[in-house]
Amino acid sequence: MFIIRIFFPIFLASLASSSSDTLKQGDELNFSSSTFLVSAQKVFTLGFFIPPEGSSDDSFLGIWYSGNPNHPVWVANRDKPIANNSGVLTIDSTGTFVIRHNGGVLMELYHGPNSTNSTIATLLDTGNLVVTEEVNNNNGSNKRVWESFDYPTDTLLPGMKLGVNHRTGLNWSLTAWFSQGIPSPGAFTMDWDPNTRQLIVRRRGLIYWTSGALLGDKDFEFIKTDGNSNFNYNFSYVTTKDEEYFTYSSLVNDQKVASGRGWLLNYLGNVYDGGDRDKYVIAQVDQCYGFSSDGGGCQVWEKPKCRTRYQRFENRSGGFNDVDRPQPARSDYSKSLGLSDCRAMCWNNCNCTGFKGDYAPGCLFWTSKKEFQQDNTGATVPFFVLMSEQPPPESPRKKWIWILIVVAVAFVVVVFSLLCFLRTRRNIRLRGEDDLNELVAPIRYVDTNHEVENDENKVNNLQVFNFEDIVAATNSFSSENKLGEGGFGPVYKGKLIDGCEIAVKQLSRRSGQGVVEFKNEIMLIARLQHVNLVRLLGCCLKGNEKMLIYEYMLNKSLDFFLFDPIQKEQLTWEKRFNIIQGIAQGLLYLHKYSRLKIIHRDMKVSNILLDENMNPKISDFGMARIFKQNVLEANTERVVGTYGYMAPEYAMEGIFSVKTDVYSFGVLMLEIVSGQKNNSFHHLSGPLNLVGYVWELWNKNAALEIMDPILRDSCVSQQLMRCIHLSLLCVEDRAVDRPTMSDVISMLNNGNIVLPLPKKPAFVSRSDVVEEDLQQRKSEKYSINGVSFTAMDGR
Incomplete structure (x- = not known):
């Protein structure tokens, strides 16, 4: 393998002159083939x-500049060596374009x-690998059905796109390698923000540059x-109904050329002009430490108070002394830790x-307080040392100006x-009494289709909290107390004077949830008592x-763990099955x-909270609707909830019933x-969701x-199946074919009940989606990444 590593690039270059640019049906490429x-x-x-x-002999399928395969511009199977x-x-x-290994299918492209x-x-001269199918027409043209440019890895070539395709759901972004020799996805990503018209580099979701x-x-x-470069x-950038993306072309002497060197996002987060990285650095992200955007694009983020803008890590040879030893990182994290x-x-x-x-792979850490001793002989293995610079002296005049x-x-x-x-105190005195009277008064549920008898409309045991107490409990709604944020607004952790821990759901003015939905949620949750429903302690209106003030859930929501x-x-299987049963x-x-x-109408993973024993509790009743016991279904023009969890009759026609929640439970x-x-x-050709x-797996007996x-x-x-x-x-x-929740619980707990064979679900492929009908709904808003969209009505 050592010989292959040394001579394989030379071998490829020598064969380039006799190779074709096209792979036809029945043709094969393999590692040892010429x-x-x-x-x-x-x-x-x-x-x-x-x-x-690399540290292993695993191979990958890639595209590289001819004669230089040291770092390909595209890798097909980066997470499947x-x-x-x-x-x-x-x-x-x-007609399937596929990578096989050991006689089996590794992945279908x-x-x-x-x-x-x-x-x-x-394979085109732009670096784009395209798959075409013959079209039965008179002009003999072929239809392009797949291209590698739709699935970027860590290099952006001229003509490639960064952005989103709202029609197909494709999200074009770069993801760096895990390390210099491991192509699997690493910590850094680069994408395009069409709203601010800028490129963004993130490390594990945090904006660095x-x-x-x-x-x-x-x-x-x-x-x-x-x-700055031989290339300009x-x-x-393009913004249409279907696409929003950034692209570029290379210029030589102000003339557009077919291909350029490409931009490489490396494993340290730096962006280089791929042809000559020493000559042109596009983004020096590894010099961002979270202090300021100092003219180079670095962003500000929360930092330890012990660090200053004059500290940097430098790769040095030497040591602190002969006694101190580095401490290894926790072993349970070591497999996923990169250099950054x-x-x-x-x-x-x-x-x-x-x-x-x-x-x-993983980390070694030094915690010595001794002064670092530089070794200029090169005999010691270098490591990254925290070095401190002296801040520039400040003139006395400037100091007094700042004072x-x-x-x-x-x-x-x-x-x-x-x-x-003083003004706030006056306003509180004037309207405080009206606010409290409105909250403790009997709340009548407002519904265009149904009304509930008057004796059912009292809110029992509802505590009205003082606004100042909530501010004190949440430390003035500080970011340290923030638990999360949804369409309704942020949720904060709080601690009352008596030591009781609470969760405060602060409804955003932009959420769309008005007084009707607010009163609706108060009335519903305050009167519901069940171990698997979140408990409402009270409310606050000023x-x-x-x-809304809830009991505090120690383990946040289910999606925090599940994804x-x-x-x-x-989440062992025992805990997951317990969560399924509880829901x-x-x-x-x-x-x-x-x-x-x-x-409920909005059952999803983020609305399932977990207590200290990982028991599930259903939350967020702002979209819930009340039925009389003899009413089976209703119709609404206000479709609310999250697409992907919506039953087809509800998403398309606005019809909802208990079977609507059953559909959401099945997805969940x-x-x-x-x-x-x-x-x-x-993926363009795969299943919709x-x-x-x-x-598909069920039909292949591979569920x-x-x-x-x-x-x-x-x-x-057997239980999982x-x-x-x-x-x-x-x-x-x-809806009529779906079981009720009574049937669901019986079939979950009794393995002797024979289950009927399932029929084809809704929305299993892209051709099943009636796009025109969905586009007519004014309440829909697409998310920026085109992956999901949520109807914001009533929230």
Whole structure:
């Protein structure tokens, strides 16, 4: 393998002159073959490669500049490495573009039409690998059905897009490699924000750097290309109903060329001009420490108070002394820690003075208080050491100017605060009595279709909290107390004077939830008593401020655990099955055993809270509707909730019933079993959502493949399979075919009940979605990434 690493790039270059740019049905490419794809002008090459600086002999399929495969511009199977050099790229008889290994399917790049039409793959001189199908028409043209440009990895070539396709759901963004020699997705991403017209680099979701606004078609605020490289760039951005994206072309002597060197987002977060990274650095992200946007695009974020803007990590040879030894990172995190993670952990630990980021893989940390001793001989292995610079001296005159400014500002703030306090006190005295009378008065539920008898409308045991007490309990609604935020507004943790911990749901003025929905939620939750429903302690209303006070849930919401790769390890199968049963019991109570029949209408993972024992509690009743016991269904023009969890009859026609909640429960149960989001499927040719994916596996007798891999050691396979089967019954297209929650609980708890075979669910493929009908609904708003959209009406 050592010989292959050294001579494989030379071998590829020598063969380029005799290779084709097209792969036809029946053709194959493999690691040891002398055939691979080379673009027409021999600019790019497609084939299998082993990363030269990697720690294993696994191979990958990639596209690189011909003769230089050291760092490909695109990798197909970056999170699915191929062992034993067994990878084969082919187009089979059905027209499917697939990577195989050891005789099996590693991944499908494009699923063929299974027809007699010819399917071919061509590598273009732009670096784009395109798949086309023969079209039966008179001009003999082919239809492009797949292209690698739609699935960027860590390099943005000229002509590629960063942004979102609202029609197909594709999200074009770059994701860096895990390390210099490991292509799997790393910590940094780069995407395009169409609202601010700027490029954004994030590390695990936190914004580290932005390009600043696009200035014309040549420069960004923090990217100046003229004079910095042999290449200049022509930038452009596109905003249409279907697409919002950024792209660029390369210019040589002000002339557009077919291909350029490309922009590389490396594992440290830096963005380089891929052709000559030492000559042109587009973004030096590894120099961002969260203090200021100092003209280079670095952003501000929360930092430890022990760090200053004059501290930096530098790669040095030497040591602190012969006694101190580095402390390894926690072993349960070591497999997922990259170099930037080690730096962030050391930076946030005030005792940390140095780190090394290639510890098997993971981190080593130094906590010595001794002075670092530089070794100029090069005999010691370098590591990153926290170095401090002396701040520049401040002139006495400038110092006095700042003192005067601070005193003046403080005086103005004190006077203004005093005036505001006196005015607020006066307003409280004038309207405080009216606010309290409105809250404690009997609340009548407002509904366009149904009304509830008057003796059912009293809010029992509802405590009215003083606004000042809530402010004190939440530390003035500080960011440290913030638990999360939804469409309704933020939620804060609080602690009352008597030590009781609470959760304060502060309704945002922009949420759309008015007095009707606010009173609706108060009336509903205050009168509902069940172990699987969140308990409302009271409310607070002051002027335009509307707040609900709940019992505090120690473990936040279910999505905090379920979709986090580390936290989900706490959700064993026993706990997940207990959560499924608890949610089912809560819904059964709402539908059948409470004094009112209640349809929740917004069942989703984020609305399931977990107490200290991981018991589930259904929350957020702002969208709920009350039925009389003899009413089966209702119709509304105000469709509210979250698409993906909505039953088809509700999303399309506004008809809702208890079977609407049953559909949402089925989707929720599939997410709990799989650990995947329902709306996380964005491939152009694949299933529309998780429901569609499970339905495909069910028809292949492979439904257990949806199981979250973390459950492999803890699950009861028969029990898990029964949950999948039951989920498919809950998401059937016709409401009448779905079971009731009573039936669901019986089938969950009694393994002897024979389950009927499920029918095809709704919305399993993209052709099933009636886009025109959805677009007519004025209440719909698409999210920026095009993945999901939520009807904001009534919230």
